[in-house]
Amino acid sequence: MFLGNIITETRKQQGMTQFELADGICTQNTISKIEKHNIAPTVKILVQLCLRLKITLNDVFSDFNERGSEVVDLLISVEKALLLNRPVKVNDQIAIIKKATLNLQEQIQFNLITALQKIMTNQYSDSLFDCDKILTLTKNDSYNIYTLLAYTIKGTAYYKLEKIEEATYFYDLVSKATKANSQIANSTALEVCYISDCISRFYTAKGNHKLSMQYINRALQLNKKNGTAYFIGNLLHTAYLNAQALKVSEGKTAQLKAYADTFLSYDQDQSNLIETLID
Structure with missing residues (x-):
């Protein structure tokens, strides 16, 4: 078991929120990143967290050599491939994951993978069940990126099934959650850009162009910050x-069309252009 999983599961067993665990030690964002395996805590922070959770450093490190990183690495790589719509050798990788004993976080990630796979193969109704499994495990925690990803996939599935009212309900849940928690603490740039891409296209289809532009701008700014080009x-x-x-003026509209047609990487000129559209 990995440090992030131990902290997550111990915290939840004690009925403690990320904010409560972080209070006076670090930020809630730091706790989220530790639990997501994005960062390792400093020794000082780790000791303080252990004291608050009433566990020892031995509890934290005892399992480290018992479990390899193969399953974790596979989950991350498969999730990334599916979010980017690149299902290369995914079936073989999923078969390996299925044979492993998964902890809570890994179960959530595995259900996300199966939901994404079904969306890609037009199994929209079936994907809803996998999303419900995610929401059961996350307890619909709107501060958990996997809750928001599940809502997004459900919105997409219902939209494809032409159930617009249900799709709107789930996309609106994501919209409300991201307004209250705009940083989506335990997320990767890819996950946030995936949500932004899906939700912006949905709100454009519904005619809410201003809201759509806000999500487009968020994703473009995140890509710029991280030097990525997800869904550009x-x-x-x-x-x-x-x-x-x-x-919008013909000149700016034509610029956007040219950028979209050529799939150019994000640069400052595009940043300025996008910002003028949402003023």
Whole structure:
């Protein structure tokens, strides 16, 4: 078991929130990153966390050599491939994961993977069941990125099934959660950009172009900050559709169309252009 999993499971067993665990020690964002395996805590912070959780350093480190990183690495790589719509050798990798004994976080991630796989193969109704499994495990915690990903996938599935009212319900849940928790603490840039891409396209289809542009801008800014280019083509194409609907000047609309058509990487000129559209 990994440090992040031990802290997560011990915290939840004691009915403690991330904010409560972090109070006076570090930020809630730090706890989220530790639990997500994005960062390792300093020795000082780790000792303080152990004291608050009433566990020892031996409890934290005793399992480290008993479990390899193969399953964790596979979960991360498969999730990334599916979020990016690249299902290369995914079935073989999932078969390996299925044979492993998964802890809570890994179960959540595995259910996300199966939900994404079913969305990609047009098994929309079946994907809803996997999302419900995620929500049971996360207890619908809106501060958990996997809750928001499950809501997003459910929104996508219902939209594909032409159940617009249900789709709107789940996309609105994501919208409310991300307004209250705009940083989505325990997330990766890819996960946030995936949600932003899905939700922006949905709100454009519904005619809420201003809200769509807010999510496009969020994803573009995150890509710029991290030096990534997740869903740039989709985001700029959706921005172009919004520009048309908002009757933005022909010059700016044409620029967006050109960027979208060529799938250019995000740069400062595009940043300025996008920001002018949401003012």
